[in-house]
Amino acid sequence: MKNFDLNGKVVLITGASGGIGQAVTNRLYERGANLVLTDISAEGLNRTFAELNKERVILAPLDVTNMAGTKEVVLQAVNHFGRLDMVMANAGVGAKVPSTLLTIDVDEFTKVINVDLFGVWNTVKASLPHIIDAKGHVLITASVYAFINGVANAPYAMSKAAVEQMGRALRTELGGTGATAGVLYPGWVDTNIAKVAFGEHDVATKLVQHAMPGPFGRRVKPDEIALAVIAGVERRAPRIIAPKYWAPISWFRGVVNIFSDAMLEKDAKFQMLIRELERKQ
Numbered sequence: 001m002k003n004f005d006l007n008g009k010v011v012l013i014t015g016a017s018g019g020i021g022q023a024v025t026n027r028l029y030e031r032g033a034n035l036v037l038t039d040i041s042a043e044g045l046n047r048t049f050a051e052l053n054k055e056r057v058i059l060a061p062l063d064v065t066n067m068a069g070t071k072e073v074v075l076q077a078v079n080h081f082g083r084l085d086m087v088m089a090n091a092g093v094g095a096k097v098p099s100t101l102l103t104i105d106v107d108e109f110t111k112v113i114n115v116d117l118f119g120v121w122n123t124v125k126a127s128l129p130h131i132i133d134a135k136g137h138v139l140i141t142a143s144v145y146a147f148i149n150g151v152a153n154a155p156y157a158m159s160k161a162a163v164e165q166m167g168r169a170l171r172t173e174l175g176g177t178g179a180t181a182g183v184l185y186p187g188w189v190d191t192n193i194a195k196v197a198f199g200e201h202d203v204a205t206k207l208v209q210h211a212m213p214g215p216f217g218r219r220v221k222p223d224e225i226a227l228a229v230i231a232g233v234e235r236r237a238p239r240i241i242a243p244k245y246w247a248p249i250s251w252f253r254g255v256v257n258i259f260s261d262a263m264l265e266k267d268a269k270f271q272m273l274i275r276e277l278e279r280k281q
């Protein structure tokens, strides 16, 4: 059932000029939404969205780790369009070099948590009063890393598990207000952030190939995620898992994780790759 018609809605997206943000932007624009497109890269925003009708779109450079800056952009959106119906807290980063918890650089660890957890928190916190006023919707981009083992990617997986909790708590806290929240769980998507595990770093690539069989180790196009986002948001879905074959892993995560964690811990080839990763730091 469609109970959140996107036509004419005001939607703010963070990390909008990245792969998933851009694909979602294009689909929202097509549906008639007014857009507040934000990204840390002003150049990325200008390059990516030069063609869009300026009456329906604001481009606002924003580093989501800056709470004051995030509040300012939200106010700018509300002042310009008179309301804010939806926010997609989507900006994210991975560690520059795939590392274990033993070898990861302390500043890198902090940076990933700052963007992927506190950046989402800042976005949600700054937007929430306006979303409630509009009986709107909050969408948090997590990842399948919210529920699979975060080996060699721990600060990322920790953040994604944390923002999943944020989305679930928020959904429940909003019960009865008319506003809603949902969590997006993309699998691997063909964007900049995923390049490291698909050719850019040889050991990270081998780790994914070894641990993620069949479709679980393949990337999909960003537009596949965008179409799932549109369909999910239009029915205010609590969860959007895309591609769909990841859904059973989420549903049965309690059992799946017991076996997958035990297998990875004892898998000699996998452990050899982990040691190789550590030696390369």
Ligand SMILES: NC(=O)c1ccc[n+]([C@@H]2O[C@H](COP(=O)([O-])OP(=O)(O)OC[C@H]3O[C@@H](n4cnc5c(N)ncnc54)[C@H](O)[C@@H]3O)[C@@H](O)[C@H]2O)c1
Binding pocket: 014, 015, 016, 017, 018, 019, 020, 021, 038, 039, 040, 041, 044, 062, 063, 064, 065, 090, 091, 092, 093, 115, 119, 141, 142, 143, 144, 185, 186, 187, 188, 189, 190, 191, 192, 193, 194
């Ligand atoms: N690509 C995947 O395989 C995949 C899978 C699951 C989840 N995700 C998540 O999807 C979201 C979008 O990632 P993507 O795949 O489009 O990658 P991407 O690298 O193409 O896009 C990320 C965007 O976030 C922006 N950004 C980075 N730091 C920022 C900051 N401090 N403030 C504001 N913007 C910032 C970047 O400039 C970039 O435009 C992320 O949260 C990512 O973790 C991606």
